[in-house]
Amino acid sequence: MKRIAILTSGGDAPGMNAHIRAVVRTGLARGLEVIGVVGGYEGLMEGNFRNLERKDTVNIVSQGGTILKTSRSEVFLSKEGRAKGAKNLKDNNIDGLIACGGDGTLKGAHALFKEHGIRIVGTPGTIDNDLYGTYYTIGFDTACNTAAEAIDRVRDTADSHGRVFIVEVMGRHEGHIAMEVGISCGAEYISVPEAVTNLEILYEKYTQLGFHNRTIIVIGEGGGKYKGAYELAEALKTEYNIDAKCAVLGHIQRGGSPTVRDRTLASHLGLSAVDALLAGKTNVLVGRVHHNITYTPFPETWTKRKELQPYMFDLAELLA
Secondary structure, eight states: OOEEEEEEOSSOOTTHHHHHHHHHHHHHHTTOEEEEETTHHHHHHHTOEEEEOGGGGTTOTTOOSOTTOOOOOSGGGSHHHHHHHHHHHHHTTOOEEEEEESHHHHHHHHHHHHHHOOOEEEEEBOTTOOOTTOSSOBTHHHHHHHHHHHHHHHHHHHHHHTOEEEEEEOOTTOOHHHHHHHHHTTOSEEEOTTSOOOHHHHHHHHHHSOGGGSOEEEEETTOSSSOSHHHHHHHHHHHHOOOEEEEEOGGGGTOSOOOHHHHHHHHHHHHHHHHHHHTTOOSEEEEEETTEEEEEEHHHHHHSOOOOOHHHHHHHHHHO
8 A cells, every 4th residue: 555545524523634634644654645635525526636745734733624625525426426536546546545524424435435446444523423433523522612612601691681591502413412511511401312302391490490590401403302492492482481592503613623632532543544544444434432443334333323321311310
C-alpha cells in the first residue's frame, strides 16, 4: 500500500479536522502518500483530489468544520455514481480509503467495497453518537458542550421570568445528546425517542414540585410521540393550558472548536484507521470502546441499535 485517501461526508462534526491531521501525519510517518478528497462522495465522483502534506495540517486541530469540505450526494446513491467514484480511485492508484461520517457515509463505503472491491475503512464522524461499534463519535462531546452552554443561558431567562422553556437539541432518531445534556444541565424533564413522553408526570412536577418558576425541558429532535419542541409546547397548551417558550438550538451544535475529548478521540481514530488499512482490514468501522480500538463490520453499525444506558434514565428521573 503506497497511496491512501481520506474524505469527510454527511453532516460536519467538530473534530473532523483533528482527524484529518492525524490521518495525514500517521500516513506520512508510515511512508504513505495521503490524498484528500474534497467535497465528500460528490468530490470522489468528480475526481476532486489533492495531495496532503504535513504543512496542510498546521493549526487545524482546533478548527471546527472540515478543510476537505463535505456533501450529501444523491448521485452517489446510484450504482453509476459509485462506479464513477471507484474508477477515480483506481485511476489515481489509490490503494485504500478512509471515510469519516455517519451512517449514510458508512452505507456508501459498504457499497463501494461490495460492488468494486475498494479497500475502505470508516470512522465515526457525527454529533448524534448514533453509530453502533464505538462508545463515542467524533463531534458528540463538543455538540453536548455547546448545547449545555446554551441551555445554561436559557435557564437565566426562565428563572427571571418564571417561564417554561422547551429546548430542542439535535440527534436525529436517537436521544444521546438530549439525555447527556438534560442531565448535565439539570433539566426538569427530558424527552427522548427511546422513551414515552408522559405529560401527566411532567404536569405533576410542574404543579406539585414548584417547577413552574424555572422549568427547563430538553427534547431530542426525533422526539418520539411529540416531534420536537413546538409539538410538545402545543400539547402542553392544549392539555394543561401551560404556555411554554421554545428554543431550537439547531446547527450551532455542529460548529465551533472541538473539545479536548473530541480532539483526542479524532486523533486516536485517525492513527488507528491508517494502521487498519495497512493491516489489511476493510469494510469495517474503526471505533473505540473503553479506550480500546474496535473493528465493526459496516452493516452492524446501522442494523444494531446503540441503546441509551439504563442508568441514564434512572439519573434523569431521580435528579429531575
